[in-house]
Amino acid sequence: MDDSTIVGLYWKRDERAIAESDRKYGRYCTSIAMNIGNDQDRAEECVNDTWLRTWNSIPPVKPSLLKIFLGRITRNLSFDLVRRENMLKRGGGNISEVLDELLEIVSGADDTERMIEEREIIREIDTFLMSLPRDRRDMFILRYWYCLGISDIAARFVKSENSISVILNRIRRKLRSYLYERGFEV
Amino acid sequence: MKKEKRFEILGKMDDKSVNNAYELKKANRPAVMRWVAAAACLVVLAGAALGISSIFKKNNADVSDETLGFKTFLAVYPGRTEDEMREGSFLDGKGDPKWAAGYQKRAAKSKPLQKELETYYSRIMEKLIISEEENTVCSPINTYIAFSMLAEITDGNTRKQILDVLNARDIESLRENVSLLWKSNYADTESIKCLLADSLWLRDNLSFNEDTLKTLSEKYYASSFIGKTGSKEMDEALRKWIDDNTGGLLKEYTKDIATDPDTVVELVSTIYLKALWTDMFFSRNTKEETFHGSHGDTTVPMMHKSEMMGVYRSENFTSVGVPLWNSGAMHFLLPDEGVDVNSLVTDLEIFKALNYEDGDEKWSNPMVNLSVPKFKVSHKSDMYLTMKELGMTDLFNKDVSDFTPLTTDTDGINVIKADHAAMIEIDENGVTGAAYTDIAAADGGIFPEEQIDLVFDRPFMFIVTGIDGSVLFTGIVRNID
Numbered sequence: 178m179d180d181s182t183i184v185g186l187y188w189k190r191d192e193r194a195i196a197e198s199d200r201k202y203g204r205y206c207t208s209i210a211m212n213i214g215n216d217q218d219r220a221e222e223c224v225n226d227t228w229l230r231t232w233n234s235i236p237p238v239k240p241s242l243l244k245i246f247l248g249r250i251t252r253n254l255s256f257d258l259v260r261r262e263n264m265l266k267r268g269g270g271n272i273s274e275v276l277d278e279l280l281e282i283v284s285g286a287d288d289t290e291r292m293i294e295e296r297e298i299i300r301e302i303d304t305f306l307m308s309l310p311r312d313r314r315d316m317f318i319l320r321y322w323y324c325l326g327i328s329d330i331a332a333r334f335v336k337s338e339n340s341i342s343v344i345l346n347r348i349r350r351k352l353r354s355y356l357y358e359r360g361f362e363v
Numbered sequence: 364m365k366k367e368k369r370f371e372i373l374g375k376m377d378d379k380s381v382n383n384a385y386e387l388k389k390a391n392r393p394a395v396m397r398w399v400a401a402a403a404c405l406v407v408l409a410g411a412a413l414g415i416s417s418i419f420k421k422n423n424a425d426v427s428d429e430t431l432g433f434k435t436f437l438a439v440y441p442g443r444t445e446d447e448m449r450e451g452s453f454l455d456g457k458g459d460p461k462w463a464a465g466y467q468k469r470a471a472k473s474k475p476l477q478k479e480l481e482t483y484y485s486r487i488m489e490k491l492i493i494s495e496e497e498n499t500v501c502s503p504i505n506t507y508i509a510f511s512m513l514a515e516i517t518d519g520n521t522r523k524q525i526l527d528v529l530n531a532r533d534i535e536s537l538r539e540n541v542s543l544l545w546k547s548n549y550a551d552t553e554s555i556k557c558l559l560a561d562s563l564w565l566r567d568n569l570s571f572n573e574d575t576l577k578t579l580s581e582k583y584y585a586s587s588f589i590g591k592t593g594s595k596e597m598d599e600a601l602r603k604w605i606d607d608n609t610g611g612l613l614k615e616y617t618k619d620i621a622t623d624p625d626t627v628v629e630l631v632s633t634i635y636l637k638a639l640w641t642d643m644f645f646s647r648n649t650k651e652e653t654f655h656g657s658h659g660d661t662t663v664p665m666m667h668k669s670e671m672m673g674v675y676r677s678e679n680f681t682s683v684g685v686p687l688w689n690s691g692a693m694h695f696l697l698p699d700e701g702v703d704v705n706s707l708v709t710d711l712e713i714f715k716a717l718n719y720e721d722g723d724e725k726w727s728n729p730m731v732n733l734s735v736p737k738f739k740v741s742h743k744s745d746m747y748l749t750m751k752e753l754g755m756t757d758l759f760n761k762d763v764s765d766f767t768p769l770t771t772d773t774d775g776i777n778v779i780k781a782d783h784a785a786m787i788e789i790d791e792n793g794v795t796g797a798a799y800t801d802i803a804a805a806d807g808g809i810f811p812e813e814q815i816d817l818v819f820d821r822p823f824m825f826i827v828t829g830i831d832g833s834v835l836f837t838g839i840v841r842n843i844d
Binding site: 180181184185188189205236237238239240241242244245246248249252253256260272275276279292293295296298299300302303304306307311314315318319321322323 | 367369370371372373374375376377378379380381382383384385554639641642643645646647668669670671672673686692719721728729730791792
């Protein structure tokens with residue numbers, strides 16, 4: 178079933194929307210949850226919650242890319258769960274490493290203004306990433322959006338783990354100075 | 364910034380980039396990757412209902428603020444509700460899901476009212492945003508609240524004329540309507556600010572009916588300020604109050620506001636909106652492009668995004684609603700070739716374009732490549748004639764007007780000023796809007812018989828709705844400098 182039909186089912190409050198989402202994107206969402214939490218039960222919980230959140234969001238939201246919309250919800254739910262269970266220190270999945278690497282990038286103020294500043298940061302990060310060669314951009318996203326392990330990324334790009342670590346390290350440093358030059362506290 | 368925050372920020376990266384990275388990954392999926400098959404999911408759809416307790420903060424009632432130098436009765440303002448405090452960012456899958464359920468339940472309170480208000484919306488929009496040349500903008504909900512307050516301080520036929528315009532059976536039902544509109548729309552959270560405020564500025568040598576002031580305080584959240592009308596101090600305080608409650612966005616109009624020594628009461632209502640798009644526009648997609656205005660072509664920053672959107676196609680116009688985070692939406696209405704944009708204003712079908720209806724063939728759900736110019740529009744309307752044309756005539760005639768619920772100390776009170784000013788600005792982040800309605804009534808004043816013609820046509824019309832469907836702002840953009 179194509180995405181617009183699935184979104185149409187949500188819009189019509191037809192519960193088949195959930196079964197179809199699960200059939201088409203269940204594996205995708207579960208993999209994201211596993212990358213972050215590395216726990217099968219928790220991953221299933223997060224994916225189930227993803228359908229509930231989606232059911233409550235559409236309408237009024239109309240996602241442009243349903244897959245990423247669902248993936249983002251799973252990513253956030255998994256992260257919240259890991260955080261709630263205070264697993265960050267214990268390092269479930271790749272999350273604690275990913276978070277430590279992110280210490281090198283971006284800082285940010287409160288309220289609507291803070292959210293706007295956040296969005297400006299996102300836009301700058303987006304512009305920065307678009308300036309990178311495609312493979313570098315994909316490595317960054319696989320690591321920091323999908324929380325994929327270094328070894329998995331290395332296998333994907335047929336490179337050593339060390340070289341992926343070095344590349345990611347360089348991207349983070351470049352991004353840090355890119356944001357600093359644009360007035361963001363880093 | 365904590366590292367967790369950084370992780371969340373990176374989660375908001377552009378959908379297409381995230382998708383591209385994944386597609387590439389999938390195409391060359393290595394054996395070492397840890398993909399786990401999804402187990403069968405048991406999905407329980409539970410309505411996460413949250414009881415609404417104490418919508419309003421119990422605080423600062425009847426507080427006298429010495430710093431203003433006036434005797435004041437400050438209204439008890441809506442505070443943040445417990446569910447608002449747990450807001451988080453529901454749509455992002457973070458935060459407490461109960462928050463959205465509670466918020467939507469609260470917002471739903473005035474949804475049924477919207478159908479009743481359509482006639483009023485349409486009539487006030489016809490008076491305030493139809494014009495030949497100017498860009499125009501007004502806040503229908505703001506004028507509705509201001510006129511409702513006016514109904515509270517009047518009686519007899521004067522009040523009846525106002526109730527008729529507002530399509531209200533009696534003052535009690537009007538009061539209930541305003542209360543619902545406040546509860547649904549007032550929001551002061553991280554992701555949405557929709558701040559409403561009301562006030563009364565009263566002459567100090569008269570005595571006023573405290574029951575009326577109390578009702579205005581409790582039901583309309585109106586603060587009362589008593590001082591010397593026409594004095595520099597009162598004028599400054601009044602301007603400051605409006606500026607404070609409109610984010611200083613209407614200073615070009617408020618700088619000229621002054622009370623008259625004969626003023627008995629000056630009634631002011633304001634609205635300030637700061638709402639973010641649910642899905643923002645990316646600035647790298649904003650391009651300098653041509654806008655074909657009524658005064659000729661100009662080059663403007665045009666924002667672009669592609670999304671599946673609910674599109675409404677009528678015989679005369681096409682409309683899309685761009686959702687606002689934890690709020691309503693901004694609807695853009697494009698008249699078909701050859702159709703005067705002014706004609707949309709009086710077309711009641713525009714209200715159908717604000718609410719999706721299942722089974723209505725005019726609705727579709729395609730992928731829309733949306734191009735919308737960044738713009739800022741501000742406009743001030745003199746509502747003297749508007750109010751008269753709508754049918755509120757007694758207010759302007761001191762021989763028949765009835766302001767007894769406010770004061771019996773003086774008679775011969777009539778409205779001498781009725782202004783409405785509004786602005787709206789949109790950019791890649793979202794929508795910022797502000798408006799005020801300022802109505803003054805005096806004993807002995809004579810309103811100049813000034814006539815303002817408001818007639819126009821332009822490329823598109825916009826309507827900003829609140830979470831309950833209230834029309835917060837509407838206007839027409841014809842030219843962009």
